[in-house]
Amino acid sequence: MNNFVQAMNLIAENCNITMQDKEKFIAKASKKMQDELSGYNANFAEIFANKVANNGYNSPIEIQNINFYSHCKHHFSPIIGKIAVSYTPNKWIIGFSRIIQCVNAFTKRLQLQEELTVQIAQEIFTKLEAKSVTVTIVAQHYCMQHTPNEALPEIKTVHII
Numbered sequence: 517m518n519n520f521v522q523a524m525n526l527i528a529e530n531c532n533i534t535m536q537d538k539e540k541f542i543a544k545a546s547k548k549m550q551d552e553l554s555g556y557n558a559n560f561a562e563i564f565a566n567k568v569a570n571n572g573y574n575s576p577i578e579i580q581n582i583n584f585y586s587h588c589k590h591h592f593s594p595i596i597g598k599i600a601v602s603y604t605p606n607k608w609i610i611g612f613s614r615i616i617q618c619v620n621a622f623t624k625r626l627q628l629q630e631e632l633t634v635q636i637a638q639e640i641f642t643k644l645e646a647k648s649v650t651v652t653i654v655a656q657h658y659c660m661q662h663t664p665n666e667a668l669p670e671i672k673t674v675h676i677i
C-alpha cells in the first residue's frame with residue numbers, strides 16, 4: 517500500500533465512507549492525489565533534452581495564459597490561475613510544450629506563489645542559458661477567507677532574471 521492509499525484510507529475512515537464506496541474512493545482519490553503531487557518526480561533533464569540551437573533570434577518569446585491548478589503548502593488549499601513565461605534566448609530555444617511541462621512540474625507540488633514564480637524562472641534560465649526570463653503568475657488562493665458570494669482577489673507575482 518503506498519502512502520497516498522494509506523492517507524485516503526484514513527480519510528475514508530474519518531469521514532465514515534461506507535464499506536461499499538470505500539474501495540472506489542480510496543482507489544480514485546489516491547490516484548488523483550498522486551497526480552496532483554506528481555511534480556516531485558519530474559525529470560528536468562528530460563524535459564529540456566530537446567533544446568535546439570538558436571539561429572540568431574534575439575527577442576522575447578512569451579507563452580501566455582497557461583492555466584494552472586496547484587495546492588498551497590500552508591493549508592493544502594487550491595491555488596488557481598494563469599502563468600505567463602517569457603524568455604529571451606541566447607544559445608538555445610525549445611518547444612513551447614516543454615515550457616508548459618516545466619511549469620506543470622512545479623505547479624504539481626505543494627507551493628507558495630512567490631516560490632513557484634522563482635522556481636519556474638530559475639529552471640528555464642539555467643537549462644536554456646537564456647539571456648533573461650520573466651515569469652508572471654496571477655492566481656486566486658482558496659485558503660483566503662471569503663464569503664461565498666464575494667470574489668477572491670487575484671494575487672500577482674513577477675520574477676525577472
Ligand SMILES: [Zn+2]
Binds near residue numbers: 588593
Ligand atoms: Zn494557504
